[in-house]
Amino acid sequence: MNATQEHHNTSQAPADPWPAPVASGPLDATVTIPGSKSLSNRYLILAAMGSKPVTLVGLLRSRDTELMMGALEALGVRCVADGHDGTTVTVIPPENGVFSGNVTVFCGLAGTVMRFVPALALYADGPVRFDGDRQAYQRPMGPLLDGLEQLGARIDYEGERGYLPFTLTPPDSPQGGFVAIDSSGSSQFISGLLLAAPRLAAGLTLTHTGEHLPSLPHIRMTMADLTSAGAQVGMDGHTWTVAHGGLQLPGRVVVEPDLSNAAPFLGAALIAGGTVRVPNWPESTTQPGGLLPGYLERMGAKVAVDESDDVRTLSVSGNGVIHGLGDFDLSAAGEIAPSLAALLVFADSPTELTGIGHLRGHETNRLAALVTEIGRVGGRARELEDGLAFDPVPAEDLHGAVMETYADHRMATFAAMLGLRIAGIEVVNVATTRKTIPDFTGLWTAMLGR
Numbered sequence: 001m002n003a004t005q006e007h008h009n010t011s012q013a014p015a016d017p018w019p020a021p022v023a024s025g026p027l028d029a030t031v032t033i034p035g036s037k038s039l040s041n042r043y044l045i046l047a048a049m050g051s052k053p054v055t056l057v058g059l060l061r062s063r064d065t066e067l068m069m070g071a072l073e074a075l076g077v078r079c080v081a082d083g084h085d086g087t088t089v090t091v092i093p094p095e096n097g098v099f100s101g102n103v104t105v106f107c108g109l110a111g112t113v114m115r116f117v118p119a120l121a122l123y124a125d126g127p128v129r130f131d132g133d134r135q136a137y138q139r140p141m142g143p144l145l146d147g148l149e150q151l152g153a154r155i156d157y158e159g160e161r162g163y164l165p166f167t168l169t170p171p172d173s174p175q176g177g178f179v180a181i182d183s184s185g186s187s188q189f190i191s192g193l194l195l196a197a198p199r200l201a202a203g204l205t206l207t208h209t210g211e212h213l214p215s216l217p218h219i220r221m222t223m224a225d226l227t228s229a230g231a232q233v234g235m236d237g238h239t240w241t242v243a244h245g246g247l248q249l250p251g252r253v254v255v256e257p258d259l260s261n262a263a264p265f266l267g268a269a270l271i272a273g274g275t276v277r278v279p280n281w282p283e284s285t286t287q288p289g290g291l292l293p294g295y296l297e298r299m300g301a302k303v304a305v306d307e308s309d310d311v312r313t314l315s316v317s318g319n320g321v322i323h324g325l326g327d328f329d330l331s332a333a334g335e336i337a338p339s340l341a342a343l344l345v346f347a348d349s350p351t352e353l354t355g356i357g358h359l360r361g362h363e364t365n366r367l368a369a370l371v372t373e374i375g376r377v378g379g380r381a382r383e384l385e386d387g388l389a390f391d392p393v394p395a396e397d398l399h400g401a402v403m404e405t406y407a408d409h410r411m412a413t414f415a416a417m418l419g420l421r422i423a424g425i426e427v428v429n430v431a432t433t434r435k436t437i438p439d440f441t442g443l444w445t446a447m448l449g450r
Contacts, residue, residue, distance in 0.1 A: 014441045017402055017426035020419025021448055026274030029447040030313075031265045033278055035060035035087065035255035036287055037436045038218065041068045041112040042225045043253055045195050047091035048077045048120065050229065050248040055082075055090045058255040063435045064110040071107065071117045075124065076100035097199075101126020107164065109133045109363055109407060109435070114164065115144050115188035119196035122153060122174045131165040135407055138163070140361055143181040143189040150179045151200070176200025176244070184210035185361050190240065191222040197242035198231045208238040214358035217332050221286035228253075256282050259289025261437055262314075263339035264413040265447060266292065270301050270318035270343055271420045276447065281305070281314035288333035295333075299323050299343060324349035324390065331355025337388070338410040341370050342417035344390040345379040345398070354387040363435075364406035373415065376401045377422055400424020409435040416444055 040060040045068075047054035059065065069079040069089070076099055078092040094100070101124040107113040114132060118141075121128040142162025145155050152171030159165065176197065183189040190208060197204035213219075223233045223240075228250070232243035262278045269276040282290070293303045293314060302317040324347040330337055334356040344351050359366040367383050374381040378398045380391040403415035405428055412433045419425035433440035 014430050016431070017428045018430040018441060020416045020425040020427055021445060021450060022423050023268070023272035023420045023448060025272075027269055027272050027276055027447060028274050029449070030277040030279065031262075031443055031447055032280070033257040033259075033262045033265070034062070034437060036258040037062065037064050037261075038112070038221060038258070038287065039225070039255050040065050041116065042191075042195065042222060043249065043255065044068050044072060044079075044091060045116050045120070046225060046229045046247065046249050048072045048075070048093050049196070049199065050093055051097060051246070052248060052251070053090050053092045054249045055088060055252050056255060057088050057252060059087050059089045060255065060258060060436065061086050062438055063108060064112065067106065067108040067110045067113045068117075071105045071113050074100070074103045074105050075117075075120060075128070097123070099124040101128055101170070104129040104131060107132035107136055109136045109139075111139065111186070111188055111362070114139060114141060115186065115192040116195055118144060118148060118168055119192050121168045122148065122151060122170045122196060123199060124170050127167050127169040129165065129167045133407075135363070136164050140185050143183050143185065144192050147179045147181045147189065147193050147206070151176065174200050176202040176204045178205045178207075180207045180209050182210040183208045184212045184214070185358060187213065187215035187218045190219050194219075194222050194226060194233065194240060194242055198226070198245050198247045201244060203244040204240075204242045206240045206242075212357075213238060214331060214355075215288065215334055217286065217288040224286045256280070256285060256287065258436065259285065259287045259292060260333075260335045262289060263292055263336045264342075264417050265443070266296060266314075266316040267339050267343050267417055268420055268447065269316045270296065270299060270322050271320070271346060271417060273318055273320040275315055275317040277313050277315040279311050279313045281312050283312060289336060291333045292336060295325075295336075295340065298325060299347070322347045324351040324392070325353070326350070327352050327354070329355045330387070334359055335410070338366060338370060338414040339417065341374065341381070341388065341390070342414045345374055345377070345381075345418060346421060347390065348392055350392065351390045352384060352387060353390075354384065356388070357386040363408035364411065366408065366410070369404070369406050369408065369411055370414070373403050373411065376403065377418060377425065398422050400426075402426045402428060405429050405432050407432050409433045409437070413440065416440075
């Protein structure tokens with residue numbers, strides 16, 4: 001039985017729209033966060049690229065990782081779940097290292113599937129078709145596909161060039177060499193090419209030609225994961241080199257908790273007051289969410305780490321007072337912008353978050369969505385060329401509303417955060433949180449003691 005067949009989410013489907021609960025008092029909660037989506041999907045790719053089975057422990061089981069495993073299984077990889085919750089998965093690559101062609105890979109709305117898996121199709125034994133959710137047809141893929149064409153692939157589009165759906169026909173023998181793309185729209189274009197590069201006969205020298213490069217920490221995460229699998233990876237400015245060579249993760253890999261998914265829960269301590277703790281917080285990490293504690297401190301939180309009982313637990317405490325961030329470059333951790341935006345609705349001073357223009361190309365245009373939904377509850381925010389600006393409003397000006405989520409998991413958690421202090425907020429399609437958190441509403445209400 002494969003992983004996607006074996007795992008089931010037993011939690012009851014939440015109401016739609018879901019009434020976001022108001023905090024009745026200061027919080028005192030410990031929340032165990034599921035595994036990192038970014039690391040889970042990178043490890044799945046690297047395990048599939050190896051020659052021996054790899055067991056991933058603490059793997060996130062959410063829509064995005066189910067889509068990734070489904071994509072790999074379409075290419076001939078086996079993903080076998082073990083354990084009652086399915087979070088231990090053994091990945092078994094094809095025996096000959098050749099992926100299956102003449103198949104369709106369904107990407108859903110998962111950026112990591114859309115932008116990581118096509119490079120694996122370079123090593124397939126026939127054409128591979130890629131399709132996804134209708135909303136995924138709006139997510140740009142052009143720079144990645146341009147890079148794959150430079151590596152000898154042929155791309156046949158069914159619709160607009162640079163977007164799903166399309167069919168990739170691999171070259172007879174992927175050689176590698178020099179590739180230049182403009183990855184200003186997403187760091188995932190760089191990561192997608194790097195992850196597949198070690199099997200190229202001549203390796204890869206990859207240059208980013210644009211002036212701006214979003215989410216460099218995610219690229220560094222990719223480089224660190226490649227190195228852990230034995231690859232030789234270098235970076236000089238906006239040029240990366242990957243040498244030809246074997247690629248094999250250790251036989252057992254433990255996945256860190258998703259630190260960006262911790263942001264709504266830890267941020268709740270500032271909005272509602274009290275303390276929220278997250279166990280298994282890593283001492284060092286390549287995840288951009290690792291920057292979150294410092295950001296929350298700057299906003300008025302008290303942050304502490306406890307290392308008793310061999311578990312490293314981060315705690316965040318607040319008293320309901322939230323400070324603005326002033327002029328703040330968030331380019332290193334743009335994925336937590338929606339959680340910070342929820343906090344900034346209640347802040348006592350203005351903020352301009354910059355370096356996050358690329359969020360216009362995520363599951364939805366997150367900048368426009370945040371401005372719209374903040375205005376819907378009486379808050380004040382506006383788009384900047386490269387970010388968002390927030391201005392304080394009196395508490396009495398904020399009011400309940402039905403909040404749209406745009407099929408975007410982080411817009412749903414953003415709305416839930418607002419609901420901690422604003423009565424009458426209802427969240428449309430809160431189930432979209434299953435993209436990265438299997439039971440967000442269960443964790444959220446448990447945090448509130450409901």
